[in-house]
Amino acid sequence: MKLFNLIAATALALTSVTATAQGVTVAVQNAWARATVKGQMATGAFMTLTADVGAKLVGVSSPVADVAQVHEMKMENGVMKMAEVKGGLDLPAGKAVELKPGGYHVMLMDLKVPLENGSTVPVTLIFRDAKGAEIKQEVKLPVAMTPPGGAGKPAAMDHAMHSMHGDKPAGK
Ligand SMILES: [Cu+2]
Secondary structure: OHHHHHHHHHHHHHHHHHHHHHOOOEEEEEEEEEOOOOOOOOEEEEEEEEEOOOEEEEEEEEOOEEEEEEEEEEEEOOEEEEEEOOOOEEEOOOOEEEEOOOOOEEEEEEEOOOOOOOOEEEEEEEEEEOOOOEEEEEEEEEEEOOOOOOOOOOHHHHHHHHOOOOOOOOOO
């Protein structure tokens, strides 16, 4: 039994070394998170992701949010809806994938603290390559009221959309 445990541990260690060696590298650009107002429990984070090899964004987490998900916003029968991207967001090799208001975004929900304009928020992105190896990448997003550079939709519209979230984790 002891020997088995040793073999299992060795196998795990080898797996993680391999994952690092073959790991996907993802460039994160133009990242930012929308500042919140008092009482607001959810907000969006946006960025442009470019993976060097085909990969998926399969998860997100942040110490400031109890729940973090990759979301997609789209029109359905004339109604704007958003939902979690199931199975991960595709990042084709070398192609810039934009997460922006009105499209894909990282949703930070059940915020533990307000996101103050001008501060930064740490977010961990979890990527999986075609072979199934996962890497975690931590980024620090500037918190702002509007996209850096000025383009984008009015904040009020975004807030209205975020208020459509009715989902609450169990036990709350
Ligand atoms: Cu959302």
